[in-house]
Amino acid sequence: MKRMPFIFGKSTNFENFTDREEEALRLIQSFKSLINTTIISPRRWGKTSLVENTANRIMAENSKIKVCLLDIFNVRSEAEFYEHFAKGVLKATASKWEEMAANAKEFLSQLVPKISFSPDSQAEISFGIAWEDLQKSPDDILNLAENIAKSKKINVIVCIDEFQSIGDFSDSLAFQRKLRSHWQHHHNVAYCLYGSKRHMLLDIFSNVAMPFYKFGDVMFLQKISNDVWGGFIRKRFEDTDKKISLEQAEYLAQLVDNHPYYVQQLAQQAWLRTKTSCSKAIIDDSLQGIKNQLSLLFVGQVEEMSTTQINFLKAVLNGETSFSSQEVLKNYRLGTSANLKKIKAALLSKEIIDIQGKKIEVLDPIFKLWLMEDYF
Numbered sequence: 149m150k151r152m153p154f155i156f157g158k159s160t161n162f163e164n165f166t167d168r169e170e171e172a173l174r175l176i177q178s179f180k181s182l183i184n185t186t187i188i189s190p191r192r193w194g195k196t197s198l199v200e201n202t203a204n205r206i207m208a209e210n211s212k213i214k215v216c217l218l219d220i221f222n223v224r225s226e227a228e229f230y231e232h233f234a235k236g237v238l239k240a241t242a243s244k245w246e247e248m249a250a251n252a253k254e255f256l257s258q259l260v261p262k263i264s265f266s267p268d269s270q271a272e273i274s275f276g277i278a279w280e281d282l283q284k285s286p287d288d289i290l291n292l293a294e295n296i297a298k299s300k301k302i303n304v305i306v307c308i309d310e311f312q313s314i315g316d317f318s319d320s321l322a323f324q325r326k327l328r329s330h331w332q333h334h335h336n337v338a339y340c341l342y343g344s345k346r347h348m349l350l351d352i353f354s355n356v357a358m359p360f361y362k363f364g365d366v367m368f369l370q371k372i373s374n375d376v377w378g379g380f381i382r383k384r385f386e387d388t389d390k391k392i393s394l395e396q397a398e399y400l401a402q403l404v405d406n407h408p409y410y411v412q413q414l415a416q417q418a419w420l421r422t423k424t425s426c427s428k429a430i431i432d433d434s435l436q437g438i439k440n441q442l443s444l445l446f447v448g449q450v451e452e453m454s455t456t457q458i459n460f461l462k463a464v465l466n467g468e469t470s471f472s473s474q475e476v477l478k479n480y481r482l483g484t485s486a487n488l489k490k491i492k493a494a495l496l497s498k499e500i501i502d503i504q505g506k507k508i509e510v511l512d513p514i515f516k517l518w519l520m521e522d523y524f
């Protein structure tokens with residue numbers, strides 16, 4: 149059987165990865181010049197895929213560059229961060245576990261008595277240290293990538309995914325200060341920090357009062373354009389001996405606002421339902437299928453919202469723009485205009501909406517559809 153031509157729910161690579169050439173080149177350039185980079189976009193727009201692809205490309209090109217990919221989505225504290233960080237850097241900079249062990253002994257000498265190795269298939273390192281103690285002097289860990297890079301005459305690119313998580317650490321500001329004060333002295337390492345929650349990350353990286361102000365290049369990842377999606381979808385159908393017209397392929401991507409994750413999901417569903425040639429009816433059916441499949445999840449989401457938050461979403465979907473006008477406040481029962489601020493902040497932090505200037509957008513195109521067709 150042929151491999152499924154569309155993929156979603158994990159970062160995508162090789163033939164399922166499309167476009168992003170400009171962004172990839174910019175990243176490669178930054179990595180090679182050791183310029184720190186921040187990438188910001190809503191979830192599921194393709195940050196992880198972009199960074200992983202770029203990492204593979206650059207490591208294939210140049211054996212003197214090692215990329216360390218870390219995901220801190222589940223990391224809840226500074227102590228956990230150090231452990232995760234140390235393991236990640238050690239793994240990325242060694243090709244065998246013996247080498248990793250040697251590096252750990254050399255560069256984390258303080259911790260050596262408490263390090264133990266299990267040379268199984270995964271070569272997991274387990275540190276027996278009380279990580280809480282480390283908070284007092286994390287220098288060896290925070291400088292680990294630089295020290296290894298210097299000694300081995302390589303460059304290391306440390307990529308930290310879901311970076312917004314550090315905003316939830318206790319005393320996050322002090323922690324950010326520690327990171328910055330170490331990392332800014334590194335000359336053989338670049339840091340690529342990326343995640344969602346634009347407003348929070350913008351505060352971390354663009355606020356003069358914050359430690360990471362002007363840390364590096366800030367990239368706002370956009371969606372992939374409709375015509376690129378059209379060509380991609382048609383090609384993936386053709387590769388697997390099925391057909392879709394360019395017009396239908398573009399229509400498919402448009403239906404889900406060109407949202408990368410959902411384009412792939414919808415394309416997969418349409419592909420599965422297509423025997424030989426895809427039609428508008430198949431695409432529309434597939435969309436309803438996905439919406440129904442997600443409806444329970446959406447019901448749960450709505451249950452966790454306050455009435456005014458839901459009313460606010462209704463106003464957004466009805467195309468209202470002047471939210472603080474008395475008329476809108478009254479018609480949608482949004483309370484006072486002071487309340488409006490709270491509603492927006494809550495929906496932003498749940499990543500349900502995004503606000504750019506005057507434009508307010510519901511981020512999940514299927515949720516939007518479900519609200520309009522089934523809920524309101």
Ligand SMILES: Nc1ncnc2c1ncn2[C@@H]1O[C@H](COP(=O)(O)OP(=O)(O)O)[C@@H](O)[C@H]1O
Pocket residue numbers: 155156157158159160164165166167168189190191192193194195196197198408409410412413
């Ligand atoms: N360049 C791309 N080409 C094709 N599909 C993509 C691309 N980038 C992202 N996607 C789709 O979107 C999904 C989510 O991408 P991901 O990289 O996990 O986003 P993020 O890290 O921003 O949350 C992927 O699983 C894939 O289906």
Ligand SMILES: [Mg+2]
Pocket residue numbers: 192195196197309
């Ligand atoms: Mg991601």
